[in-house]
Amino acid sequence: MLKSCFSRLTKLSSGNRFLFPALLAALSPALALAEAPSGDVPPPWAYAVDPPGVKAPKDDGTLRHVPNSTLALTLSQVRDGFVAPDWHPDAHPPLAPIVAHGRKPEVMACGYCHRAEGTGGPENASVAGLPAAYIIQQMADFKSGARSTSMPERAPQKNMMALAKKLTPAEVEEAAAYFSSLKLRPIMRVIESDMVPETYVHGWHLANLDNGKKEPIGQRIIEMPEDLEQFVSRDAHSVFIAYVPPGSIEKGKVLATTGGGRTIQCTICHGPDLRGLSHIDTAAATGKVDASVASGFQGPIPGIAGRSPTYIVRQLFDIQHGVRAGAGTVLMKPTVEKLTMEDMIDLAAYASSLQP
Structure with a gap:
């Protein structure tokens, strides 16, 4: 069994040079999953895991900009978990307080991870336009443990389960009302291709290695930000490319x-x-x-x-x-x-x- 899992992980993590060591560390809980038609090991490309000990680059004070916005923020500002960078304030209703700032010191801003307009990213979920009742139910499921994940080591899911226990019912309703009032903007470009750029894991999702090399897509979806720096800046107008197998x-x-x-x-x-x-x-x-x-x-x-x-x-x-x-x-x-x-x-x- 272990040999089979090892072989599958080696094949699926092709091109993700930082992914495989982290997956080996996370393998034990995955092996406990029941056999199923889809396989018994979470696909590494879908459950991207940041490599152990990865360090974020230091902020050199340079102001960051994104397309079609006059706002300028430093790297430290876009990393502040208690602020949802609002690059396009005219594109949405006023941010709900829990979405904009969270509640220090326990509750991060909902818009920090899911972005000011609820578009999220491959590492978590887009919540714009979801029914308020559905969002409230999902938070209840995270809180009770009914909604968990096949890869517990992934920070985005761990954070949701932890935050669900700290949010008050009123805060959950506030966030749900805001995100449900939005319309999800088109953010996906789905491209069928048998060859894809080589990738690495960046912030719990895949990113283009930008080395000019390509590899067979195999049985994978390779989803990445079209502009990594724009996405790192937490711009809700970021667009994603998803390469999928032909047909x-x-x-x-x-x-x-x-x-x-x-x-x-x-x-x-x-x-x-x-x-x-x-x-x-x-x-x-x-x-x-x-x-x-x-x-x-x-x-x-x-x-x-x-x-x-x-x-x-x-x-x-x-x-x-x-x-x-x-x-x-x-x-x-x-x-x-x-x-x-x-x-x-x-x-x-x-x-x-x-x-x-």
């Missing part, structure tokens, strides 16, 4: 809209355009989603169109392996039960290629 978007469309004979089509619950539904149409779900389950959970169902494919794969994998539970996952369990990793990649590629 994956069309295969994902077939799975999402028909089930492909081995799963329940995503469009029943997430809507025909995968932008989410306020409630489940139990009549449409009859014979496809267990009636007792559907009647017990009416929604809302989050939109997945135009969101990070890396994030989507992590959620499918976590639900399949039982580490993400909670009210909404009762509908997802039969959907993901027979999915292979290729299926997950195809579904994520298709969903992310759509307009949010």
Whole structure:
């Protein structure tokens, strides 16, 4: 078993020169995962882990700028976890206090990690436009431990589980109301390609190594910021490139809209355009989603169109392996039960290629 896992990790981490040592350190809990069609080890490209002992560069005082903004901030300012850098204040409603500043000393600003406009990044989640009730439920699941992760060493997920225990119900509602009021801007460029740039792990996500070399994509999604420095500056207008295997978007469309004979089509619950539904149409779900389950959970169902494919794969994998539970996952369990990793990649590629 260990030899098999070692071989798989070696292959999947190709091109990520800092990733493999960290994954070996994290291997023990991963080996405890139950066997599943998608495999028993979290895919390294989806669960990027910062290398041990990595040190952030020092702030030399240089002012940073991003496109279409007059604001100027130092590196120390964009690293302040109790401030959400607001590069484009006219592009969204006034920031809610918990989103803008958090609550010192325990609660970081929600907009620090998820950005001022809720766009997030491959390392966490885009929360803009998600239903308020859904966000509140996810925070409750993080708090109770129902929502965990297949790679507990990853800081973004650890932080969410810790913060959920410190936030007050009023603060959760405040953040949920703000993020749900936003519309997710198009931030994904999904490109089918059999060759991709070599990458490394930077801030719990992949980044372009910028050495001019390419490698086969294999069975992976390679998602990275188009402009790394813009993303490091926590600009909510950052755009991401997601390289996916050739043919994956069309295969994902077939799975999402028909089930492909081995799963329940995503469009029943997430809507025909995968932008989410306020409630489940139990009549449409009859014979496809267990009636007792559907009647017990009416929604809302989050939109997945135009969101990070890396994030989507992590959620499918976590639900399949039982580490993400909670009210909404009762509908997802039969959907993901027979999915292979290729299926997950195809579904994520298709969903992310759509307009949010």
